[in-house]
Structures are given as C-alpha cells and as structure tokens.
Amino acid sequence: MESIIRCRKCGKKMKTSRVDDYRIKVSCTCGFSEYRSAPSASRAINPHFSKESLLPLVFDESGKFFFEAERADRERKEILTLEEISMLASSDYDLDEVLKGVVEKTARRLGVDICSIYLWDGEFLVLRATHGLAQEAVGKAKLKLGEGITGSALKEKTPLFISDVSKDSRYRYFPETHEEQYRIKTMYSYPMFLSGEPFGALNVQTVVTKEFTDDELSFVTVISNLILGAVKMRKRL
Numbered sequence: 001m002e003s004i005i006r007c008r009k010c011g012k013k014m015k016t017s018r019v020d021d022y023r024i025k026v027s028c029t030c031g032f033s034e035y036r037s038a039p040s041a042s043r044a045i046n047p048h049f050s051k052e053s054l055l056p057l058v059f060d061e062s063g064k065f066f067f068e069a070e071r072a073d074r075e076r077k078e079i080l081t082l083e084e085i086s087m088l089a090s091s092d093y094d095l096d097e098v099l100k101g102v103v104e105k106t107a108r109r110l111g112v113d114i115c116s117i118y119l120w121d122g123e124f125l126v127l128r129a130t131h132g133l134a135q136e137a138v139g140k141a142k143l144k145l146g147e148g149i150t151g152s153a154l155k156e157k158t159p160l161f162i163s164d165v166s167k168d169s170r171y172r173y174f175p176e177t178h179e180e181q182y183r184i185k186t187m188y189s190y191p192m193f194l195s196g197e198p199f200g201a202l203n204v205q206t207v208v209t210k211e212f213t214d215d216e217l218s219f220v221t222v223i224s225n226l227i228l229g230a231v232k233m234r235k236r237l
Helices: 070-089 095-109 149-154 212-237
Strands: 015-018 024-025 033-037 057-059 066-069 114-120 125-131 161-164 186-194 197-205
Touching: 033 197, 070 095, 070 212, 095 114, 095 125, 095 197, 095 212, 125 149, 125 197, 149 161, 149 186, 186 212, 197 212
Parallel strands: none
Antiparallel strands: 015 024, 024 033, 057 066, 114 125, 114 197, 161 186, 186 197
C-alpha cells in the first residue's frame, strides 16, 4: 500500500530516496526537500526483531499488512497548521484577513465542511469570518446571548456538540448564509471568554454525522485561544 507524500510548498507528489538506515529524503520537482525518519521494519518481518522495534501494523482486506502512520501524520499536520495560524495571528494583517485565514486552515485540517467565527460586540454575536457559508453573511448574521446553539454555548459557558442539528430546537437558520444548500448535520460550538466575559465562539459543522476525536476537540480549543490573542493584540494597537 503506497503512501503518498505531498509537498508542503506546492502540494505535488514527492519522490523518496533512502539516505541511510535511519533517514529518508523526500524531494519535489519544485525544489523543496526534507528528511524523514526511515521505518524500522521492512515488508518481510524479521523474526529476530523484538515486538517493540516494529512500527504499529494494521492489516488490509487482502491480509497484507502496512504501517499505521495515519495518527503520526495527522499530528504532524496539526502542528504545522497551528504554526501557520500562530504566525498569522501575530502578523500585521488586519483582523478580517486573519480570521478568514484561520477558518480556512481550521476547516481543511479538521476536514469539516464549514468553520465560522462569531465575536461578541456587547449586544450580539456577530459572524466575522466563515469558510463554507456565503461570504455576504459576514457582519450580517447576528445572535443574541442564549439564541441558537452558538448563543446557548456562550450563555451556558460550555462547548456544545450536536450530532444532528435538525433534531435540536435551538438551531438558528440564517437565510443570508445559504445554509439550505448544505443541509448541515453535525455541529460543534466552542465559546470563548475573556476574564469571564463573553468574547465569541468558534463553530465547526459537517453535512454528514461526525464524531470528533479528543485530539480534534483539543485542536479547536487551541485555535480559539489563538483567535483570542489575535483580537486582543489588535485592540491594543
């Protein structure tokens, strides 16, 4: 089962070549290259290898085994995304550009259809950035404290995971977002606070039922903290 490595610079498929027993070089036609650790086991398992020396293995339908690298690869990509968003948050870009970049990168990394940021203006939760919903809804879609799933998460001061929003009476539909074309299914709303006061919310949504892993929920928490920092920094300036 071939593992395809994509270039972090241009996205093209990269070529691999073994440097020594411990390293593999991956290179792209665009000129970008990097080194990675070589797997400690080969396709034919050596009976003299200890169990601890082998990478985790899983079996496909045909009975052939391959290395289970998905988790490590996901964690590596999450770290890269967090680094990108951290740099974006501390950049000199204006807030709207930063928030737009945050929702786009978060949606891609989590594999969700929609990601949105709402900020509290003292009276309403205002949609400030979205990936997936209509851009014309930014600045127009507003919720009161306790209104909708997002407003409820902020009022109750707790994240809300809704497996099927169609079965939750709190769900609020905004015509200007053109949500009807998505038929949103699952939603996770994470409220943000500053010194105990309402600050905003980060929402992720999918059109199919999704169970978020603990790692994914933690990822949303970290992104929310980066959003808080980005807004606070620009307010000071």
